[in-house]
Amino acid sequence: MNAREIVNSDRFKNLVRKRWTFSYIMLAILFVVYFGYLFLISLDKELMIKMVTPNITLGIALFVAVIVIAWVLTITYVLWANNSYDKEVEELKKMLK
Amino acid sequence: MNEVIAQRLANFQAGKADPISLLFFAIIVAGTLMITYWAARKTKTTSEFYAAGRSVTGFQNGLALAGDYMSAASFLGISGMVALRGYDGAIYAVGWLVGWPALMFLIAEPLRNLGKFTFADVVSSRLKNRPIRIASAVGGILVVLCYTIAQMVGAGKLIQLMFGMPYELAEILVGTVMLLYVLFGGMLATTWVQIIKAVLLLFGVTVLAGLVLFKFGFNPGNLFGAVGDMYGFETMFKPGGFVTSPIEALSLGLALMFGLLGLPHILMRFFTVPDAKEARKSVAYATSFIGYFYLVIPIVGFGAAVLVGQDFITGIDKGGNMAAPILAAALGGKPFLGFIAAVAFATILAVVAGLTLAASSAMSHDIYVSVFKKGQATEAEQVKVARIATVIFGVAAVALGILFKNQNVAFLVGLAFAIAASANFPALLLSITWKKFSTRGAVWSIIAGAVSASVCIILSPVIWVGLLGFEQAVFPLKNPAIVSMTVAFIAAFIGSVTAPEPESQEKFEQEKIRTYLGVGAE
Numbered sequence: 001m002n003a004r005e006i007v008n009s010d011r012f013k014n015l016v017r018k019r020w021t022f023s024y025i026m027l028a029i030l031f032v033v034y035f036g037y038l039f040l041i042s043l044d045k046e047l048m049i050k051m052v053t054p055n056i057t058l059g060i061a062l063f064v065a066v067i068v069i070a071w072v073l074t075i076t077y078v079l080w081a082n083n084s085y086d087k088e089v090e091e092l093k094k095m096l097k
Numbered sequence: 098m099n100e101v102i103a104q105r106l107a108n109f110q111a112g113k114a115d116p117i118s119l120l121f122f123a124i125i126v127a128g129t130l131m132i133t134y135w136a137a138r139k140t141k142t143t144s145e146f147y148a149a150g151r152s153v154t155g156f157q158n159g160l161a162l163a164g165d166y167m168s169a170a171s172f173l174g175i176s177g178m179v180a181l182r183g184y185d186g187a188i189y190a191v192g193w194l195v196g197w198p199a200l201m202f203l204i205a206e207p208l209r210n211l212g213k214f215t216f217a218d219v220v221s222s223r224l225k226n227r228p229i230r231i232a233s234a235v236g237g238i239l240v241v242l243c244y245t246i247a248q249m250v251g252a253g254k255l256i257q258l259m260f261g262m263p264y265e266l267a268e269i270l271v272g273t274v275m276l277l278y279v280l281f282g283g284m285l286a287t288t289w290v291q292i293i294k295a296v297l298l299l300f301g302v303t304v305l306a307g308l309v310l311f312k313f314g315f316n317p318g319n320l321f322g323a324v325g326d327m328y329g330f331e332t333m334f335k336p337g338g339f340v341t342s343p344i345e346a347l348s349l350g351l352a353l354m355f356g357l358l359g360l361p362h363i364l365m366r367f368f369t370v371p372d373a374k375e376a377r378k379s380v381a382y383a384t385s386f387i388g389y390f391y392l393v394i395p396i397v398g399f400g401a402a403v404l405v406g407q408d409f410i411t412g413i414d415k416g417g418n419m420a421a422p423i424l425a426a427a428l429g430g431k432p433f434l435g436f437i438a439a440v441a442f443a444t445i446l447a448v449v450a451g452l453t454l455a456a457s458s459a460m461s462h463d464i465y466v467s468v469f470k471k472g473q474a475t476e477a478e479q480v481k482v483a484r485i486a487t488v489i490f491g492v493a494a495v496a497l498g499i500l501f502k503n504q505n506v507a508f509l510v511g512l513a514f515a516i517a518a519s520a521n522f523p524a525l526l527l528s529i530t531w532k533k534f535s536t537r538g539a540v541w542s543i544i545a546g547a548v549s550a551s552v553c554i555i556l557s558p559v560i561w562v563g564l565l566g567f568e569q570a571v572f573p574l575k576n577p578a579i580v581s582m583t584v585a586f587i588a589a590f591i592g593s594v595t596a597p598e599p600e601s602q603e604k605f606e607q608e609k610i611r612t613y614l615g616v617g618a619e
Contacts, residue, residue, distance in 0.1 A: 003610045016613055020530075023202040030202075034195045034354070038346035041188060041336045048184070049335045055322035057334045063187045063395070067194055067388050074198045074384040078377055081206075086374065089614050096616065 001095050015088050022080060026073050037066050102404060102427045109413075109426050118260070118435030125297070125443045126274060132289045136282035143479045146283035147214040147458050148368040151619075153288055155375040159382020162366050164291030165451040166193075166357075166383070167298055167390055169444045170251055170510065175391075176424075177417030179398025180410055183324070183333030186398055188340060190391040192350060196357030197384040201377065204358060207529045209367045209376035210611050210618040215455075216364040216521065217463045220528045223604040225536040227468055232543040234463035236520040237361040239547060241456045242497075243513035244360070245449065249498030250506045252445040258419060259438045265499055272495035275450045279457070279487050284369060287450045294440070294447040299386060301440045305421065306393045308428040309400030317396065323403045333402070345574055352578035356514030359521030362455035373615050397421055404428070453494065457486035508559050511576060515554060519546030519581035527589055529612065532605045538593030546585030553577030 006012050040062070041048060048059035140146055153161070171193060178186030211219045217233040249268060256267035278286050313319035324333050340346045357363060367376050401410060401420040405427055413419045422441070426434035461482040466474045474482070520543045527534045527542070554560060556571035574580070611617045 003607070003616070006614075007606055007609045012609070012613070016609065019613065027199060027202045030195065030198050034191070035347060035350055037191070038188075038340055038350050039343050042340045042343050042346045045336045049330050053318060055318040055325065057184075057321070057330065059184050059334055059336065060187070060321065060395075063184075063191060064392065066191050067392055070195050070198050071384055071388045074201050074381055077198070077201055078381045081377055082374075093614055093616065096610075096614075 003096065006092060006096055011088075012092060015085070015092065019085060022077070026077055030070060030073055033066055033069050037062055105427050105430060106405065106409060106423070109423060115431055115435065117432050118438045121435045121439035122260075122442055125293075125439050126446075129286075129290045129293060129443070129446070130274075130277060132293075133278050133282035133286040136286035136289065140281070140283040140285055141480070142476050143214070143462070143483065145285065146480050146483055147365070147454070147462065149284040149288050151369060151371050152285075153369040153375075155370060155378025156382055157288065157292060158366055158370050158375065158379035160295045160386065161288045161291035161369075162363065162379055162383035163386040163390070164293075164295035164298075164447050165362055165366060166387060167295065167444070168248060168448045169255060169441050170247070171390075172298060172302070172394070172444060173255065173418045173421055173441060174251075174416075175394050176398040176401065177410070177414075177420040179395045180401040180405075180420040181407055181417040182337060182339075183328075183399075183402075184335065185337045185339040187395045188336060190394055192353035194384070194388055194391050195350075196354045197380060197387060199354050200358050200363075201380040201384070203526060204529060205367060205376050205380050206373040207612045208364060208525075209370065209373045210613075210615045211529070211608070212364075212368050213619050214365065214368055214462045215458050216359075216361060216525055217459065217467075220524050220539060221467075222528070223601045223608055224528070224534070224539055224598070228536060228540050230463045230467050232540045233521065233524060234459040236359075236516065236524075236543045236547055237459045237463075238456055240359065240513050240517045240521065241361055241452050241459070243509045243516065244362075245452045245456070245494050246497050246501055247506045247509040247513070248445065248449055248452065249494055250501050250504070252449070253498055253502065255418065255441060255445065258414060259422065259441070264502060268495050268498040271445060271449060272491050272498075275446050275453060276488065276491040278446070278450045279453050279491070280484055283483075284454060287447075287454050288366075288369060290443075290447045290450055294443045295386065297440045298444055299390060301425075301437055302390060302393050302397065304433075305425055305428070305437070306396040306400070309396055309404065309424070312400075312404065312428075320396065320399055320403065324399050327403055328407070333399075344579065345576070348574050348576045348579035351582060352511070352514045352518050352576050355518040355522045355578070355582065357517075359517030359519075359525065360513075361459060361521070362451040364525075365455050365458060372618065397424060400424055449494065453487060453490050456490040457483055460486040460490065505564065508554065508564070511559070512551065512554050515550040515577050515581060516547050518578050519550040519585045520544075521546075523582065523585040523589055527586075531593075532602050533593050533597060534589065534605075535593040535596050535598040535601060537596035538589045538591075541592035542585045542589035545588035546581055549584040550577050550581035553580055 050058045052061045175186050220233045221229040252271050253264045253267045257264050370376050401424040405423050410420045422437050425437040465482050524539050524542050553572045558570040561567050561570045
């Protein structure tokens, strides 16, 4: 297959769709987590000094949670891309020859 | 607080360089210059000058990205903010991280596949080259300039505080050493400077936080408890005036998150790795290092508040910027202070070097070679022009740093992020994802984003009331991103619909094989 045929193939179109669907889902989760955190802070400041454990406030716990979730999302994307996306890319590249 | 700390604090003097800190400082500068000498022998072509010959691995680039991003402002500024204002500093720290996952999901891989040396390559790849190049290069330079002035002014004041060196001399010193890196070693030397700096900074922060936690039985809860006992939980852990309303929160969050995706010095790092897979790895490593850094920084800040005390910190510097160095002196004595001071200095040098490289690539590759010479320039000529552009920008950076000496430049970082999020990011994203994006749409979007962001910031409470002294701000929000990003996307839509380009839509389809499979990527 030549480049044009690849680009027009269903397999390639599926790959592109899958990539963006996955990306936008991850982005949506990131948005909910981060902006949810910011909204919570701006709306209820008292809530942030509730204690989750002795001496650790809810605000601190949420701070850690947002950073950890952002990191987990990034790593999830890499694992997905390495295992699923790259394989499909390699096969499509082989078809090009 | 024990007696050793009290003794060390009593001996602490700002603005006095002691031999140990000067020694560390000399070792770091000498070490990085040796790397530059080594890199200089490898830097002959444009690809080597701007993109380190695309030989950087994902891990190295991840460290270098972290080095480019973790500025002295975030190290000293955020730890100081936490020490003085408590939780508000932590909210800020979160914002500096969340752009990284977004960068990964949206543009890291296509950016690598479509680009050559600058992000303008990507925006202009399927559109009419000249107008887009000029617009995106100007947008890029604007962002880099705002960011650089803020860094240079911060750098001068810091070095003044730490080593007692006159401000102007500090500016010239930073400018000269940074120019040596970029001029002779190009991207390869700059990358290694970033890597060394990132490792030193992560190490320094880890030791600092470890020493703090050691005092509290390695239980952060005990530290927070001590902070609460000393200053009250209400004062230190309740969010203050940083995020006032949901709309303000949204606007600030958008600027921080998407501003990263429009910072030219960050984007150009993606062209140093061989392929999209390594680009992806770089973001994963960078996110890990930066996430760790921002998790640990509040411990340093709260530690300084308890072990050093807010009064002592504000006594040395009102803004709290010296909280981390004073804490280092209190916990580790003079050698550790010397080490932290040297790390802060290396941080400044590295960030300014990255910015200068980005500005010089926009000036020489985008404007001179692509627009004036229409791409017709020999390798030797391109490298020569790149070096001239580097000198011009370096000298300008020093001059502007001296000119803005007594100005409050904190807003310039906000402005840089707002313009990056509104002028550079929409055009970059749409050129990758939207088939019907046209030349007019791109130019309008960049101009509308840059102008609306700048105007809104000038009319905002920060400048209109805080700096110019008017009664009431014309634009109510502290950060304009929610408005200026919307304006940029609308301008892109109207511009593209009113002047459609069938040939660029066709090209968009052809380019997909490069965007998604990396076939034909440089």
